[in-house]
């Protein structure tokens with residue numbers, strides 16, 4: 084079967100996320116593609132399994148105005164968010180103790196209905212563009228590095244990660260750094 088571009092990009096994002104877990108000496112959950120689930124991705128805590136719906140993700144990206152990383156509806160965004168759930172389950176106790184610390188700054192994403200989701204969204208950014216999280220949401224960055232003792236594997240500056248962003252994306256990121264949420 085011929086592999087589509089999306090499958091290939093999922094593969095490289097999968098390898099990057101697994102590289103992150105390995106570099107941080109964390110266990111690796113089962114990660115599968117499953118296009119029949121009713122969401123972009125799902126975390127099954129009891130089975131320690133992540134499913135990614137590439138069919139839904141391909142459609143979501145086409146209708147989304149911010150195509151640059153971090154896009155929470157891209158394969159890499161969904162995958163890192165779900166790995167955030169996995170890490171939250173592993174380190175629930177220390178994460179719940181730091182709740183107030185993390186929330187004493189503007190949110191990093193438009194999707195933060197609970198502390199759990201706020202942590203997962205921050206984790207997504209920490210995986211893909213850690214310097215941007217450090218610059219824009221330093222308390223969340225501290226939760227990742229001090230509370231969870233995680234080390235980023237992306238070492239480039241945030242401007243290097245988001246290569247040549249068009250002007251509206253540059254302005255969008257600037258507004259986010261100044262306190263607005265991402266992906267609104």
Ligand SMILES: [Zn+2]
Pocket residue numbers: 164168200203
């Ligand atoms: Zn979530």
